[in-house]
Amino acid sequence: MSGLAAARSWDAKAALSIVQEKKSLDGALMPILHALNDAFGYVDATVVPVIADELNLSRAEVHGVLTFYHDFRKAPAGRHVVKVCRAEACQSMAGRDLEEHIKKHLRVELGETTADKRITFEAVYCLGLCACAPSMMVDGKLHGRVTPAKFDKIAGELR
Numbered sequence: 722m723s724g725l726a727a728a729r730s731w732d733a734k735a736a737l738s739i740v741q742e743k744k745s746l747d748g749a750l751m752p753i754l755h756a757l758n759d760a761f762g763y764v765d766a767t768v769v770p771v772i773a774d775e776l777n778l779s780r781a782e783v784h785g786v787l788t789f790y791h792d793f794r795k796a797p798a799g800r801h802v803v804k805v806c807r808a809e810a811c812q813s814m815a816g817r818d819l820e821e822h823i824k825k826h827l828r829v830e831l832g833e834t835t836a837d838k839r840i841t842f843e844a845v846y847c848l849g850l851c852a853c854a855p856s857m858m859v860d861g862k863l864h865g866r867v868t869p870a871k872f873d874k875i876a877g878e879l880r
């Protein structure tokens with residue numbers, strides 16, 4: 722079973738309704754992107770020109786915001802999501818080594834999904850588990866003092 726909230730498949734008509742429903746908000750771009758990400762689990766690139774038209778922004782502006790924030794996925798996630806903490810306490814406790822290990826183990830870069838769509842690997846900046854650094858979150862569940870061996874064990878249990 723996936724630990725992800727069920728997301729709908731991308732639906733251009735439903736996406737347009739979300740854009741139109743929120744476009745009159747102050748600083749509507751962020752609420753729109755969040756709403757789309759929540760509804761579909763990611764923000765499809767095809768919505769960029771739609772948002773740009775509705776908000777009277779350039780496509781480059783919308784694209785820039787979409788790609789700047791880690792919160793927004795650009796593609797559907799895999800069945801599981803592993804988020805590794807890249808903030809200071811975890812970095813000082815071999816967090817970077819753990820990150821490199823995960824990349825090699827899964828054969829992905831940050832923000833990517835394994836070829837079999839099993840695991841999406843993402844960064845997060847502090848999980849509030851600094852005392853147990855390095856930390857990660859797997860499908861919403863926190864794990865502290867994560868060693869490469871501990872990661873391998875947890876990842877091996879994700880189907």
Ligand code: FES
Binds near residue numbers: 807811812846847856
């Ligand atoms: S710095 Fe990693 S959990 Fe806080």
